[in-house]
Amino acid sequence: MLGDSFMLLPVFHDLIRPQWRVVLEELKLSGRLPVSELARRVGASYMAVKQHCEELNKIGYLERSRIPRKVVGRPEIFYSLGVKSDRLFPEAGPAFTLDLLTDLKALFGENMPDKLFFQYFQHRQEAWQVLISNESSLVKKMIRLVALRNKEGCLDRFVDDLTSCPRIEEFHNPLSRIFESYPRVPGMELRMIEGLLGTRVTRREISTGPTGQPRVIFEVTVI
Secondary structure, eight states: OOOSOOOSOGGGGTTSOHHHHHHHHHHHHHOSEEHHHHHHHHTOOHHHHHHHHHHHHHTTSEEEEEEOOSSSSSOEEEEEEOGGGGGGSOOOOHHHHHHHHHHHHHHHOTTHHHHHHHHHHHHHHHHHHHHHTTOSSHHHHHHHHHHHHHHTTOEEEEEOOSSSSOEEEEEEOTTHHHHHHOTTHHHHHHHHHHHHHTSOEEEEEEOOOSSSOOEEEEEEOOO
């Protein structure tokens, strides 16, 4: 039994069911397992573990397979981690990226990180332009852009409440730590958004407190 191994990202320990956590962590350690062996390893009953596995399979975190038995009998059910479960475990994050950028500056000069970010947003604009350019109106382009950004890890929403110009409100951006260290990067992101929407966009930040990520408003001028 894993006990307090704390293999998942710390944030999930407060949010995920403890029974699900031990199942996920044991499968991370052991790979594909039958329910009977998984139940033995986590110290729970067969039926309880099977139920947890079925629930996790239903929402995409586990994969289910049937393996024929070597002896006569019904195929045995095995479970393994699905691709979706990768997000639950620690990966290289902003600190790793910032360290790499610092090394790049030392090797290739102070402007190298900005050159890389410029290229990143240029490539992102080219990829998304194909998906957005076919939309028939500015509003539809903004809605499509919100959907694309949210798939990349942002938390955006489109707002058109008739009291002001249409806008995109951003509550989370996975690049926020990068923005703090490289203040020219938000401007590059803004120019990408303007290019995708084909209109001028203003960007303003609204403080959410000393420790929270600021809310960002992208407001367009309808022409």
